[in-house]
Amino acid sequence: MRATLMYGAGDVRVETVADPSVQKPTDALVRVVAGCICGSDLWPYASKPATEKGSAMGHEFVGVVEEIGTDVTGVSVGDFVIAPFVSSDGTCEFCQEGLQTSCRHGGHWGGTDEDGGQGERVRVPMADGTLVVVPAGFDEKLIPSLLSLSDVMSTGYHAAVTAGVSEGQTVAVIGDGAVGLSAVLSAKLLGASRIILLGRHTSRTDLGREFGATDVVAERGDEAIAKVKELTNGDGVHAVLEAVGLEDALVTAFAIARAGGTVSRVGAPQYTTVPFGRDEFMRNITLTGGVAPARAYIDVLLPLVLDGSIEPGKVFDRTVDLDGVPAGYQAMADREALKVLVRP
């Protein structure tokens, strides 16, 4: 089959690799209908050292089950399924608690040992625990939104849930990437009455407004802080959803959080320490968030996608076939595309 491999920074190739197959009784083989490029793929695309052996790319996909192992009972051949961005057994304490990212037997897509979602097929381990079946008969137009539940929308939702966003609150979202925009949509879903989006790309912040942002702050750093304070009577916001992953974003987040407020970080950390000392202590700021257990949130969000209540798939603004994937990476790196959908 054909699949996407990364050999180093800026070096993404689409090659023919071995066809995957069911190896364990709990596996399923899924034909990818749609995958995509993640903002987090841009970190290795910018910095990965050159390697001899390529790493399979893509950790978000939806597709059709082609084959199942003998122990698989929850998924059938022909089912249309959503794969969260990690695999999980569905049975350990962490999975039962809804923290499937800490599954005792969990694994990741791609790399040198597993298939990635930016290819034609994927062997899915622990299929019963990992995959979510979409009821048959849905409108094909929903595929981008269904795919967004794999990662980006679930990650935005995780930010809003862990920040405890509730009815009537004022929320700020830092970052106008696909996760930030999903966080806006999620804050709206949870009842925030005012949502301030910090971002400077008009095409993106426009979608943010469509998703529920009431205010857009294009300034950065101290100017952004001053602006948010001005918008909130000097107090700051109840919840900050941080969707960037850089220390500067956290500095802004802490400064614009209201006393007693919460900062939830869902941007993959490109830092090792956090400036979270006496000031944040005196104001009782909470820092939460982390990698999103998408598997848990799909149960909540899938019905909303199917009935048209939300359309998170709007974050995809470009579609490519497999041959178009390398250019897709570059377009996202150049910020020409917000998020690229891949149809193998």
Added chain:
Amino acid sequence: MRATLMYGAGDVRVETVADPSVQKPTDALVRVVAGCICGSDLWPYASKPATEKGSAMGHEFVGVVEEIGTDVTGVSVGDFVIAPFVSSDGTCEFCQEGLQTSCRHGGHWGGTDEDGGQGERVRVPMADGTLVVVPAGFDEKLIPSLLSLSDVMSTGYHAAVTAGVSEGQTVAVIGDGAVGLSAVLSAKLLGASRIILLGRHTSRTDLGREFGATDVVAERGDEAIAKVKELTNGDGVHAVLEAVGLEDALVTAFAIARAGGTVSRVGAPQYTTVPFGRDEFMRNITLTGGVAPARAYIDVLLPLVLDGSIEPGKVFDRTVDLDGVPAGYQAMADREALKVLVRP
């Protein structure tokens, strides 16, 4: 009147100062029945630069109201009252939300402008918002426990509440000082089934066991981490209550937190950054806590003290009069005393 003043590190003096009086219609004048020395007083006692003018010390006290301003309605002359460790108006949004430490008009005891609790009398601003009246007729033996609600017990309780300690959880408490021991008692109150106390002073950890600790870990650093992991099936604990304030304690806290767990810090931070990067992100660790709104918790804890359900005053292991205060500081600094009660 006589009061305690600090002029610099190691330089605590008891001197005669001007008698306080009611200055505003919302003030009350309180005669201190009992005050105490706080673990946080030891930071300036160790490092405060020498000054010409002394700072009034003490932010915890209980006493009898001697005089009230014309606008005070909730407190009467003769009432026995508990003063939380900050003053608050009781009416602003933050006070209404139970975050009186962020009161729009809040203030602190002591320093060069206010009276401190380690003295004979204190002018209390915003008496209606600040003071809690203890119903008449209580047993005098309860005074240490009533005094503990001013700060130390409320601070331990804040750690447990913000960490979300709930029925059946496993909790670790870092620090066997008076706040740490209060955190143990609080975790027990909130239903924790297993409480691991990290501390190495047997006389203190013995009181920790009396308060509800099921295990004591005397090791430090990596050895302490290994020990807690061993006690928890390799997983770590649901909640860590950090009552030290040093970066090392936070490093231990993050390492022993279970995936999805919470670290609540109530030790006054002696650090400016926190090592809270990718590992904590991948495990979804939350960092919360801060300065405790004691005023909010007194409403919950006072009935439990009055009916004998809890006896947090046991953290006081030495009593001095005003003349004994300088020696009391030294005894706490030398760890000869856990917490010193002052009877002016």
